[in-house]
Amino acid sequence: MTSKDTILKDKMYINQSKIKRLTSNAICPKKYYMEEFVKEITDDDGKTKKLRETTESMNRGCYFEYQLWGTLPKDGKIPVAGRGKKKGSKSEIYKRIDEQVRNFPVIMAQYDIKVIKTNVTIEAQITPDTIVFGTIDALVEYKGRPYIMDLKLTADASSGWGNFNWGSFKDKGPDGVYIARYDPFDNDAMDTLQAHTYMYLMELRTKVRFGFIYAVFDYKPKDMGHKIIEVPYSEEAREALLERVVVTKSKLAEFEKTDYAPIPTWGECRTCKVPDCLARIPVDPWDMFECQASPLFLPAGILDPYDGNPNEPADTELAVVLFDDLVDGSGGLGIEDPFEDPFSFD
Numbered sequence: 452m453t454s455k456d457t458i459l460k461d462k463m464y465i466n467q468s469k470i471k472r473l474t475s476n477a478i479c480p481k482k483y484y485m486e487e488f489v490k491e492i493t494d495d496d497g498k499t500k501k502l503r504e505t506t507e508s509m510n511r512g513c514y515f516e517y518q519l520w521g522t523l524p525k526d527g528k529i530p531v532a533g534r535g536k537k538k539g540s541k542s543e544i545y546k547r548i549d550e551q552v553r554n555f556p557v558i559m560a561q562y563d564i565k566v567i568k569t570n571v572t573i574e575a576q577i578t579p580d581t582i583v584f585g586t587i588d589a590l591v592e593y594k595g596r597p598y599i600m601d602l603k604l605t606a607d608a609s610s611g612w613g614n615f616n617w618g619s620f621k622d623k624g625p626d627g628v629y630i631a632r633y634d635p636f637d638n639d640a641m642d643t644l645q646a647h648t649y650m651y652l653m654e655l656r657t658k659v660r661f662g663f664i665y666a667v668f669d670y671k672p673k674d675m676g677h678k679i680i681e682v683p684y685s686e687e688a689r690e691a692l693l694e695r696v697v698v699t700k701s702k703l704a705e706f707e708k709t710d711y712a713p714i715p716t717w718g719e720c721r722t723c724k725v726p727d728c729l730a731r732i733p734v735d736p737w738d739m740f741e742c743q744a745s746p747l748f749l750p751a752g753i754l755d756p757y758d759g760n761p762n763e764p765a766d767t768e769l770a771v772v773l774f775d776d777l778v779d780g781s782g783g784l785g786i787e788d789p790f791e792d793p794f795s796f797d
């Protein structure tokens with residue numbers, strides 16, 4: 452293995468997004484291994500394909516950050532704007548992103564946020580056997596104190612859907628800044644592990660307590676918006692982070708012990724690009740509601756829409772309710788959200 456993200460001499464070297472990935476949802480060890488260590492495959496025609504590709508929404512985020520600060524994405528390539536219908540023109544979405552680039556300094560001035568340094572790489576020993584690393588979008592001065600700022604671009608900053616449901620933050624201070632308080636019992640709350648990890652890393656390295664804000668910009672067609680969201684320091688959140696580090700380490704050790712044997716789940720297989728995997732679960736959700744489909748394909752916890760007789764046509768109303776629950780990841784039936792947020796970048 453060549454990746455740094457593995458257990459080496461009893462020390463784990465990892466970033467916050469992998470901690471999040473390994474401690475949030477069901478994860479298939481084989482998929483994890485292929486994506487993190489093998490990374491790409493060559494097909495019979497000799498074409499090389501990445502197992503995790505840069506999506507269009509990720510490109511938009513990278514484009515935004517590059518236009519603002521000249522920050523290059525991890526692959527080192529300058530992000531290119533999507534093309535419009537006319538030759539040589541930009542797509543409407545990228546034109547709106549350009550508008551947000553022009554709005555950015557005005558909005559920063561409105562909140563009295565001063566950008567000090569961008570694209571800051573950092574690593575720190577977070578526990579005796581774990582080194583966590585990351586790249587901070589910007590260090591800023593806000594309310595006369597040092598803050599970490601993470602830039603986000605999303606289709607709609609008021610949307611309450613998906614893993615990056617920026618619309619779920621409703622608690623707003625008199626200065627217009629939203630507050631993302633840590634609440635482990637709020638199932639709808641967004642996972643703010645990134646914020647608490649970076650605050651801890653900076654504190655370990657500088658012995659200064661940094662604040663954290665998200666600067667979220669959207670590109671919706673009408674009334675483009677933004678949100679500044681502060682994530683306050685929380686002792687409880689820091690303890691939760693350390694617990695997740697321990698879980699991450701034991702999960703990786705377990706993966707290695709079982710030689711990364713596949714553990715298929717509907718959500719994991721749906722987005723998996725590993726070719727020819729015999730363990731793959733059929734992933735078309737409509738398969739579940741076909742008259743002849745086996746009820747065995749229903750994820751655990753879902754009521755059987757056939758009501759015990761697989762040859763009977765499915766109850767359409769019930770099937771639609773079940774499908775809605777699957778796609779909005781409400782978790783009401785005990786299913787993890789199988790979709791990644793298509794609009795945000797991390």
Ligand code: SF4
Pocket residue numbers: 479480481482713714715716719720723724725728729730731732
């Ligand atoms: S297809 Fe499913 S079981 Fe196979 S590696 Fe991918 S996620 Fe795992």
